[in-house]
Amino acid sequence: MPESRPRIIPEATVARLAVYLRVLAGLADGGRSHVSSGELASAAGVNPAGLRKDLSYLGPCGVRGVGYSVAGLRDRLTEALGGERSRACVLVGIGRLGSALADYSGFASRGFQFVGLLDTDPATVGHQVGGLTVRPVAELEGLVAETQATIGVITTPADVAQTVCDRLVAAGVRSILNFAPVALSVPAGVDVRKVDLSVELQVLAFLDQQRDGAPPVLAPVRATAQGGVR
Amino acid sequence: MPESRPRIIPEATVARLAVYLRVLAGLADGGRSHVSSGELASAAGVNPAGLRKDLSYLGPCGVRGVGYSVAGLRDRLTEALGGERSRACVLVGIGRLGSALADYSGFASRGFQFVGLLDTDPATVGHQVGGLTVRPVAELEGLVAETQATIGVITTPADVAQTVCDRLVAAGVRSILNFAPVALSVPAGVDVRKVDLSVELQVLAFLDQQRDGAPPVLAPVRATAQGGVR
DNA sequence: AACCGCTTGTGAACGCCTGAACAAAGTCGC
DNA sequence: GCGACTTTGTTCAGGCGTTCACAAGCGGTT
Ligand SMILES: NC(=O)c1ccc[n+]([C@@H]2O[C@H](COP(=O)([O-])OP(=O)(O)OC[C@H]3O[C@@H](n4cnc5c(N)ncnc54)[C@H](O)[C@@H]3O)[C@@H](O)[C@H]2O)c1
Ligand SMILES: NC(=O)c1ccc[n+]([C@@H]2O[C@H](COP(=O)([O-])OP(=O)(O)OC[C@H]3O[C@@H](n4cnc5c(N)ncnc54)[C@H](O)[C@@H]3O)[C@@H](O)[C@H]2O)c1
Numbered sequence: 001m002p003e004s005r006p007r008i009i010p011e012a013t014v015a016r017l018a019v020y021l022r023v024l025a026g027l028a029d030g031g032r033s034h035v036s037s038g039e040l041a042s043a044a045g046v047n048p049a050g051l052r053k054d055l056s057y058l059g060p061c062g063v064r065g066v067g068y069s070v071a072g073l074r075d076r077l078t079e080a081l082g083g084e085r086s087r088a089c090v091l092v093g094i095g096r097l098g099s100a101l102a103d104y105s106g107f108a109s110r111g112f113q114f115v116g117l118l119d120t121d122p123a124t125v126g127h128q129v130g131g132l133t134v135r136p137v138a139e140l141e142g143l144v145a146e147t148q149a150t151i152g153v154i155t156t157p158a159d160v161a162q163t164v165c166d167r168l169v170a171a172g173v174r175s176i177l178n179f180a181p182v183a184l185s186v187p188a189g190v191d192v193r194k195v196d197l198s199v200e201l202q203v204l205a206f207l208d209q210q211r212d213g214a215p216p217v218l219a220p221v222r223a224t225a226q227g228g229v230r
Numbered sequence: 231m232p233e234s235r236p237r238i239i240p241e242a243t244v245a246r247l248a249v250y251l252r253v254l255a256g257l258a259d260g261g262r263s264h265v266s267s268g269e270l271a272s273a274a275g276v277n278p279a280g281l282r283k284d285l286s287y288l289g290p291c292g293v294r295g296v297g298y299s300v301a302g303l304r305d306r307l308t309e310a311l312g313g314e315r316s317r318a319c320v321l322v323g324i325g326r327l328g329s330a331l332a333d334y335s336g337f338a339s340r341g342f343q344f345v346g347l348l349d350t351d352p353a354t355v356g357h358q359v360g361g362l363t364v365r366p367v368a369e370l371e372g373l374v375a376e377t378q379a380t381i382g383v384i385t386t387p388a389d390v391a392q393t394v395c396d397r398l399v400a401a402g403v404r405s406i407l408n409f410a411p412v413a414l415s416v417p418a419g420v421d422v423r424k425v426d427l428s429v430e431l432q433v434l435a436f437l438d439q440q441r442d443g444a445p446p447v448l449a450p451v452r453a454t455a456q457g458g459v460r
Numbered sequence: 461a462a463c464c465g466c467t468t469g470t471g472a473a474c475g476c477c478t479g480a481a482c483a484a485a486g487t488c489g490c
Numbered sequence: 491g492c493g494a495c496t497t498t499g500t501t502c503a504g505g506c507g508t509t510c511a512c513a514a515g516c517g518g519t520t
Contacts, residue, residue: 011433012507018432022411036467045413050508056469064468065516082435089431096333100326101427106411112431150438151431174441175434177427181252181336183275191437193430197331197407200423201319201342201381202248203241204405205312207421208380211404242477266497279479286499294485294498 036067088149093156102130144171266297318379320346323386332360374401
């Protein structure tokens with residue numbers, strides 16, 4: 001068997017694989033050579049059996065009776081999630097949230113590099129943020145073509161998010177991360193993921209109310225502690 | 231039937247109800263009096279049948295042949311998600327991301343109010359952010375007790391997130407929104423939701439690679455456009 | 461060389477959620 | 491007043507994801 005079988009990996013599993021990869025990076029820095037599924041699952045906040053099932057999508061990666069090689073599993077996960085190559089991202093809307101993202105070092109270390117920051121506000125254009133100069137949004141198309149950026153991040157106000165999205169897609173971007181509180185519509189073949197912080201708070205408020213209001217019939221609580229992002 | 235039956239609402243549905251509520255707020259501002267499930271679903275980026283199923287957890291809210299009353303449904307959703315009362319939130323770690331959150335007006339309009347901003351950095355403590363003064367983190371316990379805050383938001387570096395979380399829980403906070411890239415462990419009865427932006431990017435990168443690499447056998451693509459948060 | 465304990469990998473059952481089809485119900489037009 | 495059309499609410503089936511439990515495999519030990 002020269003090549004790993006191209007089994008389909010569920011999206012929920014992909015998200016967890018990214019978490020495992022981060023935990024493994026920390027273990028590697030700590031000098032650990034091996035980990036068991038139990039320890040890794042605990043650090044990632046998931047069920048050990050689920051973790052093993054997730055990893056099984058990549059084919060056998062561990063040694064029975066011993067565990068997983070930290071470096072080996074890290075390399076395998078890196079490859080599965082898209083390889084070593086760094087991915088170019090453009091960020092549109094350099095306000096408070098956009099500035100925080102542009103200035104964050106945690107993305108570069110995982111292979112994501114911002115290659116362009118765009119805004120309409122003349123007071124913002126020209127400023128340096130995270131080592132880049134903010135450019136006028138008119139340069140969007142040229143910038144995407146030039147840098148071959150594959151990921152677009154939208155942190156503009158909600159009312160212009162769809163327009164920005166359309167321009168990104170027309171320019172060739174096929175993956176979009178959206179922070180604006182609107183549902184973007186995109187053609188088939190383009191992936192959108194939405195981060196909605198108000199919804200997160202609202203869900204917490206609901207769970208809180210439910211906990212107080214209906215203790216007799218307890219709701220089906222997830223066993224472990226993490227709320228999935230999905 | 232004087233009171234609506236206390237049926238159990240799935241967490242995925244709760245998250246979507248929050249989205250519907252936001253869309254309805256926009257429609258109400260626009261002066262609309264009625265909406266159909268199709269229109270509402272389109273604006274929220276979900277399937278119309280799914281939307282009706284979600285709403286059915288609250289009991290009948292619409293009029294057949296006509297649709298839903300915008301104001302009526304908005305009130306019903308507001309009540310189901312935790313009522314009108316504003317919820318007090320404390321924010322720990324007023325760095326780049328924390329400042330952006332503290333300064334964001336979109337939370338207050340949905341009933342979430344920051345009542346305390348905490349940080350350790352002497353250069354940050356004392357500054358005004360979003361109308362509040364940043365306080366030293368030593369005041370955490372007193373502040374929670376005083377304000378009866380129910381939600382804690384963590385935007386500190388990852389290595390101190392668990393410590394901060396423990397202090398929040400000990401002080402009485404039972405709902406936590408975590409932005410640090412670690413899995414927090416909490417006692418039963420405390421809810422944690424995690425926002426992991428690196429994972430979002432990594433999933434997009436994976437989908438991108440999968441699209442290019444294996445076009446013969448297409449992956450099971452979600453019909454509509456939005457990636458759920460979960 | 462064989463045994464024993466430990467850990468992985470996987471098969472199957474269960475429950476949740478999603479998507480579609482159908483029946484009930486109310487309104488508008490005549 | 492009655493019929494037809496529109497839209498909701500619900501029921502059903504299918505898929506996906508999660509969990510448990512167990513067999514298979516490997517290292518270390520005697
Ligand atoms: N804490 C937060 O900041 C927060 C939380 C949740 C959601 N959001 C959402 O994220 C988005 C950004 O939030 P923010 O707080 O950073 O807002 P902001 O107003 O600080 O920043 C928005 C930026 O977008 C720029 N902009 C406006 N129109 C543009 C266009 N057509 N093209 C390019 N840039 C344009 C503005 O000049 C501004 O710099 C909003 O949609 C908001 O609802 C923010
Ligand atoms: N774009 C982003 O900024 C971004 C993106 C993804 C994830 N995150 C995560 O969010 C968190 C915050 O990111 P950031 O960019 O704002 O970092 P930051 O360094 O700008 O801010 C962190 C803040 O926490 C404060 N702090 C440190 N220890 C503390 C303690 N014990 N108690 C209270 N406050 C303390 C620091 O003084 C600082 O002000 C990090 O965990 C980061 O990994 C940030």
